[in-house]
Amino acid sequence: MIDFELEQMMENPEWCLVLNHYRQSQLQAKKQDPEFDGWIIRQNEVEGVVPEHLPRIHGKLIAFDLLKFQISGRDSGVFYQVTRMGDKMLPKLQKMLKRHSTPEQSESDHSYAKSA
Template sequence: DMRLTDGQSTEFEQQCLTVLSCYQVRELAAKSADPEYAGWVDRIMEAGELAAGVLTTVHGHLIALGLIRIEFSGRARGLQYQLSPAGREAITRNSLQPPEESRGSESGDRETATAA
């Protein structure tokens, strides 16, 4: 059973939000340092107390949820990362869960699915 208990999921969610915030800080720093900033930053290799393994799991989770995007920028730079609009929203709301109103609206979901 891969589902996390509430205690675990809350802790994991906080770890995810920590990593999202790190990307936000890094993006803002890159933007202020470089007028030509293209919107992509290097992978966060450390975030607070998080172990490397946890960081890898968190990245996988955030990418799966569509909260961060990745792009391969060639050999010199390797993989680059950026927050998606949903990732920015998650930071603002301090939650990985979508806002209440978007949950359980079956018809809305189906329309988006066909539109995509």
């Protein structure tokens, strides 16, 4: 993991919320269907994230190789999947974000960082 990527992720906790949302969606779908291939339809709402920020956040996560995408066709839309690097980075980021939080600061306070 490059220091710049980690620094950017730490400065933009919304990005972690989006990455975690996709990871949790993947885990839940896999639990329900062992044959699940890991691709999640594009999410237009993520708790704690301003919806207008999502397109840019998706782009940043793709640029940092934390999220990958595929276009399934005109009718199906875009699907996303957390990369191996994303799987490795997410637990570290969550731990670091918790460490940098003050007692007065809740996780939702992080959701309006510089993000987009």
